[in-house]
Amino acid sequence: MSDYRFLTAQDIPSFLAFLAGQGNRVLVPTVQEAVKESVVFTPFSQGQPYTLKKATVPPKFSVLPPCETLLTYKKIKDPKNPEHVTLTVTDKPSAEKTVVFACRTCDARGIAILDRPYLKGLYRDPYYAAKREALLVVSLTCNSGCETCFCHFVGAGPSSPEGSDILMTELPDGFILQGISAQGKALLAGSSLADGAARVAEMTEVRKAAWQTLAKAPDWKKAPERVAAVFTDHEFWERATERCIACGACTYFCPTCYCFTITDEGDPTEPQGGRRLRSWDTCMASLFTREASGHNPRPGKAERMRNRVSHKFATYPENWGAFSCSGCGRCVSQCPVGLDIREIVSAAVNKGLEGWWVRKKKQRCPAWLRA
Ligand code: SF4
Ligand code: SF4
Structure with a gap:
């Protein structure tokens, strides 16, 4: 057989x-x-x-x-010496x-x-x-x-x-x-x-x-270096993110996004016990990177979009030799304001080559790049 x-x-x-x-x-x-x-x-x-x-x-x-739940824990105080606490952790993936x-x-x-x-x-x-x-x-x-x-x-x-x-x-x-x-x-x-x-x-x-049945694919071989090259171009990211309402749908529907947050939660039925949880989070949310001091290294939508696109098309490829995007298109179909990651990556790839881009009439030229 x-x-x-x-x-x-x-x-x-x-x-x-x-x-x-x-x-x-x-x-x-x-x-x-x-x-x-x-x-x-x-x-x-x-x-x-x-x-x-x-x-x-x-x-x-x-x-x-x-x-x-990643693990559960229990704290037991020594009755003779309450400052002495034994922590038992149960961690069985x-x-x-x-x-x-x-x-x-x-x-x-x-x-x-x-x-x-x-x-x-x-x-x-x-x-x-x-x-x-x-x-x-x-x-x-x-x-x-x-x-x-x-x-x-x-x-x-x-x-x-x-x-x-x-x-x-x-x-x-x-x-x-x-x-x-x-x-x-x-x-x-x-x-x-x-x-x-x-x-x-x-x-x-x-x-x-x-x-x-597939449309002609653009040449994204240089995407990692071109996306990295626009990292400090704030205007580029401002324009790419103008319509974004920071809903996070693009990341929650994505099969390759893996940002998470960790929470320790007490157990109401076991006052000395609790559990550690790992939950999905999104780098498109402002609180994702806000530090305890109040400082936020990614304060605006532009910085957050820059992180999302740069991770998928520059940093991940640098580390692993492939894009962190499977091309499923859900971030395109689910975005309530019609933002399209293909346009952002193509705009980065073609930045400085606008003439070339406009001549390629069959390919889509994002209006914000032409403006
Ligand atoms: S097209 Fe790429 S970035 Fe968009 S949801 Fe699919 S895998 Fe994620
Ligand atoms: S789905 Fe669209 S509007 Fe929502 S965060 Fe992503 S890019 Fe912004």
Whole structure:
């Protein structure tokens, strides 16, 4: 048998049940009706409706929950010497075996982007590592691009395998599943799905056709040095941020943003005890960098946008050799005032080359750069 399997649309629930039967929490995209329709990952249960639409919220929470307890503590005072306090800390990183099913390849790549600082830096984060080791990612390759996504601007594409254990591609009569990692291949080998080797040529054509739907990508090879070069150009960042209302949506919807804050919280049922929490935070908020003295090294929106864009397109690439952006486009589609990170990066890349930029009529020229 090959590393490819074939799955019909009707058999998806049985495949999800098979994954759940292996002791996994299986996270599937689910439609939620709110003010407007949104698609979020929820644990699969038999009979539950699911969708294969691109999720509004990425599955980042599978490795980095919005709020998690890192440790619990208890203080015990010596009754004979109350100044003597013994602190007991319980710190057991734990994780539930999880399969993320049918995220897009940009979301899987987002997890690979998180892996570098959390697993490969000076300090390996044990809480992240436990969840990452327990995670298997099945990504659905995109058969076409959309207006807001741009995976191909940042070195990837609609069927990039980075971060995925299994890639799943839609054919007219079902899906072909390709084992990428050893875990993905083993999972497919243990399933009862039919061999898909005979459909590989067709799958390759579908994946190639997806590329034809994408707009031409700008050349961002020099983005790290060009974004770094505009770091001290305050006017550039002021103009790039004029419309921003500092809501933080661009960071909360982002599969690669990982700013967090730490809070120690007493336990009301255990006066001597408490817990330490890690919660998502956003570098787009003014309080994120305000120091206890009241000084804020990033006092305005411009400095905060500069930090967000520079981290993704200059500092992270300097440290890790890749952009900290998977091109998912959520910061573009979710921004209430229509700010577009592609325009900011392109403006930095083309700064000083305005003539060149305007001549390229087919590419978008941000009005604020032309003004
Ligand atoms: S910066 Fe924007 S496009 Fe890039 S990964 Fe984050 S949300 Fe997606
Ligand atoms: S989503 Fe838009 S308005 Fe909100 S903080 Fe991000 S750039 Fe600013």
